Amino acid sequence: MLLVAQNLTKEYLIEKSIFSLQTIKVKAVNGINFGLEKESVLGIIGETGSGKTTLAKLIAKLITPSSGQIKYSFCDIRKSIQIIFQNPYNSLNPRLKIKTILKEPFIIHKICSRSEIPARINDLLKKTKLNDTCLDKYPEQFSGGQRQRIAIARALAVQPQILICDEPTSSLDLSIQAQILNLFVCLKNELKLCYVFISHNLEVISFIADKVLILYKGVDIEKGTKEQVFKNPLHPYTKILLSKDLILQNSNLNQTEEENILNGCPFYNQCRYRMKRCFEMPQELQPEDQHYVKCHLYQR
């Protein structure tokens, strides 16, 4: 195990309105447990606002959890964990040449002597299949796919063990997305990397991940191996995600009907199986080996 997260929770205080002194506690990430194995890919599926990015930040230790903890098997977290962001148009400094962008991590982390840097950069370009003519250009001269390659090259400079990819292909076109996904697979095999791959695209996760974690409003409602989750989804939410038909199971999905339940099942309002018990947060159940679900339906 590279890292183990136990009961990970992050709360934010949100002011009700500009002038009120009342604040509401919002649990962006709510009691998540998972482990990350060496050379594996953990796929995290979730909608906007489900806490995917908060979880990524927690893993990279950019923010500290409100409760719970992450145990790392390595010391230098900054160097061992790198993040690749969704939008390569914002994550690269537009005023710096690619040469400078790729040089920075070597200098900041004091990885090698200055004379060695050009050789290292060339090596990075080769790995990400970029041409070395790009070094004297600025980010704006590249397409989205190539910028993402540059961002990947920069992340690989410090030889990380874990790469957190926060929707790295969602702003790319289909043909470019496939190219970048293939690059991720190549790099993983070549450099023995471990990915935390965040996406809302089920197809992308099914391609790249070994294990899948489904996040809904900050709760890890289902997790298991890729085969388990995609072939035998348990949670009603996962079932809707994977169903081929358009027909929603609950026909009266009306926004105005929503009940605000604070500590209950996060999926209560959308669920067609909802019952009284769902006002309590379901415990994590394990209907089969390695396959976990948080839903009262599977309570014996």
Place this chain on the structure above:
Amino acid sequence: MNNKKLLEVRRLSVSIQLEDKKIFAVHNFELTLNQREVLAIIGESGCGKTTAVQAITGLGGKNTTIVDGEIILEDITFSPQNESQMKKIRGARISYIFQDPTSYLNPILTIGEQIEEMILAHPDVDEKKKIDTLHRLLELVELKPPEKFLWLYPHQLSGGMNQRAMIAMALASNPKILIADEPTTNLDYITELKIIKLLLYLKNKFDLSIIFITHNISLIEKFADNIVVMYAGRIVEKGTKEEVLGNPLHPYTQGLLDCIPKISHNIKQLNTITGSVPELSSLPTGCKFHPRCRYVMARCLEEEPELYKLSETHFSRCYLLHKI
């Protein structure tokens, strides 16, 4: 199913004036739309999907010129260059739903005021029944109770609800055709399904035809009837959903479908299309797809292929289909 032809677009070509040069964004675009049909236009960004449908409604920007083409709507021929003619059909016959509802709704007007504006803009709606119409529209798009939603501002609604308000505005003029330009791109999966379900419900209720622009192919599998595939401003393939997705004949369509990972398949590497979509200002010679095509022949470099007819409905623009 009623198969009455509703809209036909012929030889539509659109050019865009950039700072220093003129580019042809859409070339010889043709399309027929029947009543109650859902037509999906797919392709990567920069393929001219949006430019083409905006030209149909006359919504192109200042720099856009419609070079050629005619639009036949309910047996009446319009010339898209003629702005006063276009005004008659825009809104009244064809409504447009944009991709990003939050940037198209006015933030300082309530939802009710904005829909009211649309109702009043079209004289065939009875002014006395304005409030009734308003309530009915909001109820149709499931913003219930309407009395409450009338008074809300766009920032008080979620993305999905804003999109519903946009749909209500589009319906205000009682259109025949709804053009939805990536209406669900910024929405979550469940919200997306709800919006699609709403569009289908409205289609059946009012006999609407829908032109749906997207690059989400799994969505098309769920509800489109016919598909048009665009590349570099041209139609490269068109046909029914079964024909295009089941038996894609243009190398671009094949490549595009191959690019999408399949949940049921366990594969190590995806097939990709090498390279990227060409800039419209520097299009290659001959077939516009030839630099990325794995079957490229000498002929492809010289001359652009025509749309070959493969069945009554299936067309594809590729020399591979040329019968000797």
